Amino acid sequence: MNNSKNIASNIQNWIKEQITYDGNISLDQDLSHIGLDSFSFVKLIVIIENHYSIEIDDDSLIMENISTIESLVRIIEEKNH
Structure with a gap:
């Protein structure tokens, strides 16, 4: 199973690829x-x-409701249980 840090790291990398962002997120x-x-x-x-x-x-796909990496990690962890 993936831990929160690995999930967050994956999401950060995918975001950087989507928007070509070089900074820390x-x-x-x-x-x-x-x-x-x-x-x-x-x-x-x-x-x-x-x-x-x-x-x-x-219903969960409202950007305002899942607008942070933290909220995305939480959804992934909930779905994996």
Whole structure:
């Protein structure tokens, strides 16, 4: 099973690939403030779902509700239990 640090690291790397961001991304940083737009967000969700073999409910796919790495990690951990 993946631990929180590994999950967070994966998400950070995927975000950096999506928006070509070179800076540090903290776990509680609002991802829209570093340039993650709705299109990049959807692409990130698809990557997460495929990598972790999970499906994130459509109701949960509101960027404002899962706008940090911390909130994405929490959803992945909930789906893996």
